Amino acid sequence: MDDLLIRSRRAVLPDGERPAAVSVRDGRITAVSDYAEGAPAAASVDLGDVALLPGLVDTHVHVNEPGRTEWEGFATATRAAAAGGVTTLVDMPLNSLPPTVDPAALKAKREAARGACAVDVGFWGGAVPGNLAELRPLHDLGVLGFKCFASDSGVPEFPPLSHEEMRAAFREIASFGGLVIVHAEDPAALSPPSGGGYPEFLASRPASAEVRAVQRVVRLAEETGVRAHILHLSAAGCLDVLAEARGAGLPVTAETCPHYLTLTAGEAVGTAFKCCPPIRGAANRELLWQGLADGLISCVVTDHSPCTPELKRGDFATAWGGVSSLQLGLPVVWTAARERGHRLDEVVRWMSEAPAALAAVPRKGGIVVGNDADLVAFxxxxxxxxDPAALHHRHPVTPYEGRTLTGAVQTTWLRGGPAGGGGRLLRREGP
Incomplete structure (x- = not known):
């Protein structure tokens, strides 16, 4: 007998949305049947018209532990993730101390996370000046890929790569079939803000900085053969560059974030809206939606980048740049997507299937026999x-405060049990 049977008239499956019954045994999906069918199980749930989704996979989360746990931590971040329907997250290698740039730092990261996670957690490694020899050992230890910056990261212990350093890192990562993920802003196009308001901050990080950096990543991907992924795309001008790369058959992909798809520069009334690259205008936002529809952008992930409230004080010239939305990503994106005529299965593809495929997270990203029974009643x-008081990340600062959203996570299952404990630490599988 199976452990659990979940029925929904709106199950979102790889081939679309339809009524279905999902059977679970020993933490895995054992069958996907018609709604009225399904093998006997020790427990059963009928969601009726509440949708059943695969757990979301958020491949862009700054947990900051160890070293800056006062900013965030594995317990609080993963609790927020579970409340938002995220059953797998991948932790970024910076803002923690030490950053994940060598095997010892990865060991410290895993020790900090062990036993503290409400959902499953994987890890990115970092590519920084001077750690070229550490990349293959980190790959062998199971990191899912390597993050690098083309411009200043905001923390001194994770400096950017020069053009030649980036070429060398790309070549090394390509030699073992790895993935590189890039914060793509050209430092030559950036400048200090001329004032403390949002218009001055936006002008200091123009769209041209992203376009030029993405062009450089594409050229280096063509030269080295590395698989490259553009992080948190905010400038729609990059879409033509990505289209050319795709037309040439280059292994270059891109993601964007809920804040770029839903907020606009004119709404940035407080530093909770500050992030890098910045939130841009409404016309740019609509072009990003078109980029999703056209497949030029494959993933929507949060770039959850929290800090202490003190670091968010001040003005747009001095405050920390980062939007915290790990718990809110699904309803934020769904609210805006349905207004534009997008379906729930498209949102699942952007927020579960594609991120799982990007990071090659095993057995995640879809309601498929053999996958982990990571499921969400939505x-x-x-x-x-x-309401910030209902948020679970450590410091409930959010630009979405007071907004009315459509769509609510009712239950999150991790391997068939209630999410909230028993999260595992994931490693890359394969050569």
């Missing part, structure tokens, strides 16, 4: 008003 028509 009420797509229910409304909620964002």
């Amino acid at each position: 009420a797509p028509d229910e409304t909620l008003t964002v």
